Amino acid sequence: MIEVENLTKQFGSKRAVDDLTFTVKKGEVLGFLGPNGAGKSTTMRMITGFIPPTSGDARVCGISVIDEPKKAKTKIGYLPESAPLYHDMTVIGFLKFCASVRGLSGTAKNDAVERAIDTCFLNSVARQSIDTLSKGYRHRTCLAQALLHDPEVLILDEPTDGLDPNQKHEVRQLIKRLGREKAILFSTHILEEVEAACTRAVIVDCGKIVADGTPAELIEQSGTGSLTDLFRSLTTRDTEAAA
Amino acid sequence: MTALTIYKRELSSYFAQPTAYAIIVIFLALSMGLTFSFGNFMRVGDASLEWTFFFWHPWIFMLLAPAVGMKLWADEQRTGTIELLGTFPLSIWSAIIGKYLAAATVWLVALALTFPIVLTVNYLGTPDNGAIFAGYLGSFLVCCTFLAITMLVSACTRDQVVCLIVSVAICVTMVLCGYDDFTRELGKAVSPAVVEAVTALGVWEHFRSLNRGLFRLQDVVWFGSFIVVCLLGTSAILSAKRA
Structure with missing residues (x-):
């Protein structure tokens, strides 16, 4: 692999x-x-x-x-060291953006975002601005981004x-x-x-x-x-x- | 397709934060303020808007356009999100084009919001609306040129303030270079060949002809090639920085 x-x-x-x-x-x-x-x-x-x-x-x-x-x-799904994020977005907005860049659209995109949110326990902050999140949540948001497209690696x-x-x-x-x-x-x-x-x-x-x-x-x-x-x-x- | 995704994100980021609103409001206040005060709009009785309105645009853009463009790559490098973009399956060009068009759209909105002045001259007189349109095109091209310069500078640094200062310095130079009073003073000190070379760098020659309603291919080519060179430079710098 x-x-x-x-x-x-x-x-x-x-x-x-x-x-x-x-x-x-x-x-x-x-x-x-x-x-x-x-x-x-x-x-x-x-x-x-x-x-x-x-x-x-x-x-x-x-x-x-x-x-x-x-x-x-x-x-590849990649989580960079500092878990960089666009702070002006909401968690769900950011994940949808990443999914679009990865070529997902429509229901496939929504499903992928939902699954990533579930996997990384982000449900409670999904609609919150990334700016307001604690470090742990930010880290998991970036991890969710890496899982969106269900990568093999x-x-x-x-x-x-x-x-x-x-x-x-x-x-x-x-x-x-x-x-x-x-x-x-x-x-x-x-x-x-x-x-x-x-x-x-x-x-x-x-x-x-x-x-x-x-x-x-x-x-x-x-x-x-x-x-x-x-x-x-x-x-x-x-x-x-x-x- | 990915360029569109990037474009949407950048544009919503401008309008999710006060940046775009602040700049648009300041632009409207400055352009209208200058038109009615130093432009003597009410006394001149000129419906073409050439001297009363469009004349001020390069002076405003040289200060405000970099404020819109400065974050494009500088912020991306400071927060590390460039590492996300760099590991997404997209070409650097979709990112450059998407970001550039988003910044240009902010200015398109700002220029569009000056429409009351067009309504006013149409109410007060019978202007050549084609010439006014050419004036707007000239303004927009000057603005796009300054944005392209800012984007190039912002690829070089992770510090938005440095980017702003350097870009403003370059734009101010380009505005002064072709301005008559400046070249006249310069002509006293250096040979005419040098003055001619300096004037060629300035935006006035190309802006003015469009402003008079004269659509010359050479002007559009001048603006177009300037922008393309800056975007090519941006791509080269971003690639070189990662090596």
Whole structure:
């Protein structure tokens, strides 16, 4: 479903993503771990076709995002890191706009919007202006946008960032549920989330994969039974990088 | 089709917020105020509206047109919604065209609301309504040119204030460049060739002939190509920024 091949991104002299290769199959939820600045968001932006890679390719459902970006983008639902929204719109207005851009119209559009609102528990705020929503609702509105067209591939950049523990739990359950029929790639730096929602996880550091396996395998690899220990031993701390 | 969706969203965003109303009201107040005060509308007895009414439009547009266009891309970049647009299956051109036409529509509404002055001259005298229409066309084209410049500037920055100041500076220069008093003063300092080159950049030459009711293809081509170049530049900058 998602095939990433030798993906590289160079920003000036800094190599943000370095020759990354991995795949996410249908029914798989891949946790994308790494410290801040490891290249997680950059990788996701390349897979979704927002920024072009320096070299390498990413294919979604067999369609290259470089050769056929428009077609590939129809297969992807994407939640960007900051959950950006048009603040002057209502939740339902925003979702209808996104559905129209995705080529949905008439009843198909209304059904899709209704389903997304239900899935993300937005019923109580559907007619409210996005301006007035709390962070949790905003985040879920943006997540709803990613689910509208029932995409085969979901790419979620820190979907639980800024949510309260209840909301975090709901989103994790949602990811788990959706993951049965879709291929999901989601980034996080909350390690418990990996055990709670992922079928597999990779740890990236400085644009390279440093560990790859199921949560159980990674815990075993740590030797101490703690993902945190593994994470800390494999990744560069920014205090070290600065030194 | 997606251009239409973007157009609708942008237009409703203008009218959902006070932006469009404020600008339209200020435009109407300024254009009518200038017509009746400095334009000496009641004393001149000129039904063509050329000097009393249309003459003021480039001066007003150079300050107000950028206020309508400044948010087009600057806001999109500041809030990060450009990441949504960039990952939707649409071409950058539908977004550029949709946004541009929405901003132009705001001005079309503003210009249309000056209709009482046309009714007045028709009541008081027997003007050439074809010439008045050409005057409106000239005004609208000047406004569209300024909007295109603003759109280009707004693609360069995420700060609306910077966009406003830079765009106003460019528009003011374009208005002054072809204005007789300015070129006369300039002629004292530099060679006639330079004056001619500067005048060619100004909007007056093309605006004035339309304003007199003279429909010349060259003027429409001048405005048209200026706008197209600015929109092409916008697309180039947006693509370059993502690379």
